[in-house]
Amino acid sequence: MFCLQGFLIMHDLKVIRDTPAAFDAALARRGIAPVADALLALDQQRRAAQTALNDMQARRNEVSRAIGDIRKAGGTAEAETQEVAALKARMSETEDEVRRLGEALDQQLLTLPNRVDDTVPDGSDETANVEVRRWGTPRAFDFAVRDHVDLGQGLDGMDFEAAARLSGARFVVLKGALARLERALAQYMLDLHITEHAYTEVQTPALVREPALLGTGQLPKFAEDLFRLEQGYYLIPTAEVTLTNLVNGQILPLSALPLRMTALTQCFRAEAGAAGRDTRGMIRQHQFEKVEMVSIVAPEDSDAELERMTGCAEAVLQGLGLPYRVVALCSGDIGFSARKTYDLEVWLPAQGCYREISSCSNTGDFQARRMNARFKVEGEKGTRFVHTLNGSGLAVGRTLVAVLENYQNADGSVSVPPVLRPYMGGLERIGS
Incomplete structure (x- = not known):
């Protein structure tokens, strides 16, 4: 209990x-x-x-x-x-x-999930999700496409065997230019959200106690997906937990809203329900980096904020020149705490399909009630619950996968997207 x-x-x-x-x-x-x-x-x-x-x-x-x-x-x-x-x-x-x-x-x-918004499509699983829009055209290759594992290993920058010796399955060691490329991606995402999208950068702990996870809905539903330490701490599965809980128990003045925050953190997930899925490569790992966006807003603004947040995540993919689509999740596929969610799915040439790279959700007052997070209008009696939203902006490892596969060349080298070159010391290509 x-x-x-x-x-x-x-x-x-x-x-x-x-x-x-x-x-x-x-x-x-x-x-x-x-x-x-x-x-x-x-x-x-x-x-x-x-x-x-x-x-x-x-x-x-x-x-x-x-x-x-x-x-x-x-x-x-x-x-x-x-x-x-x-x-x-x-x-x-x-x-x-x-x-x-x-x-x-x-x-x-x-144990009961959030009530879904009336605009959420009905359906029992992901097959009923509805595509909202697409951006970009998948590249037509005139050579045999390699997946990110073959590319990364061919560039001597991705070592799964070394990671397995250290930690077991679902980990990776990145080296040299690929390690720098992943860092460049994270820096680009943060800089974009801070300078263009009005988010405030925040650094938070990677360890939290049980109440923080209860507040955002990871507990008790997803206890098996969390890494719990003997001292009573949990490793965070996402910075959504820490950023959202910054308003736990607070009464904010209406003038403080909207509150928009972003953070780059390591994320840790046991992937208990994903046995046998995406065992090859970096798609589904126990430890990964993610840039998270969290918004705390007045109730009447949360629908518009979801559209705005989704656009902020899209801007990252557009800047990188990566084709993607936006999908509205159906009632049977939406997350526990969400009342409405858009997934961004990026094109992966080696798989020949779109794969999730971001999920942007409006939770309404669901998390706020659990955290007792409220706001007060000056001159009015009483308080109201804030609305909270969260979104990936983006999952850094999966973005690295997408860049490697979409920017690969016939000789096994990888071109560096133009927006990342300033973060790479002007490097235009990794490999021969």
Whole structure:
């Protein structure tokens, strides 16, 4: 069981009470069986126990005042004292019951994903995703295309055997010009987002504790995909966790929004559900670099911010001259915390298909509720939950794969994309 102290739950119980059928219908789009009745039964038990506790507290206070009056008048108030003692014992039991029922309700709510947006296409899996647009034309090669592994090894810059000796499968050692090319890609992405897209660069820890992962929805759903250390830390699977949690428990002034942040971090994923998938090369690894974008915005701005963020990720691919397509994920393929997601898929010549290189999602107030992240409008009473968005801008390793394969030459060399040459000391080609 995960500790929820200090958290609000991502689903509004008032909405479930008022519209249980609509709540079930929304989750049914994700293939989830009806849950509203079970949730409301627990909620009713918890509320009844809380009402009983409140009544006992009121009675205890009433009797306590009576005891004071009796003693002032010279009486002993034995019966009243015994009643207070009995009330305290019953209150302790009822407090435990309220806590138990609340934790049971919270644990059930914690496992339920976000409700998808009305504009998300219906479907059970990725085959129902909808292509939104394409950019660029895949290059026509007049020679046999090599994949990134053959290219990288041929350039003596990619060593999977050395990585396996160090760490096992799904790791790589990059050397020489390829190591520099990966660094150049990361620097180019950051510089573009900072100078052109108004993101603030942030450096965050790579280790977090359980509450941060609960806040963004990686726990408890994806516990098997996380690397947990004995000291209670987790290695981050994405900087979404750290960047988004910077507003955990905060009340921001409306004037501080939108808040846009970007970070380059190492990311760590166990890939527990990906056994046998993409075992060759750098497509799916346990450790990789990624430039992440996170936006914290007012609710009325989040739909437009998703389009903006997706455009920022597209700008990286356009600058690199890499053909790609934008895909709207269907209800059965969308991530746990997201209410709407666009995937960017880059063209990989060796595979002859588009592969995911970025995912941009609007989570609405789902994460904000778990983190209790709010904003306040000056002059208004109360607060509202912010909306949070996250997107890859981009996955650096996969971008390296795409550059190697799309810019390869017949002799096994790789041309350096023009926008990266300033980061490569003017180098125009890697290899002979």
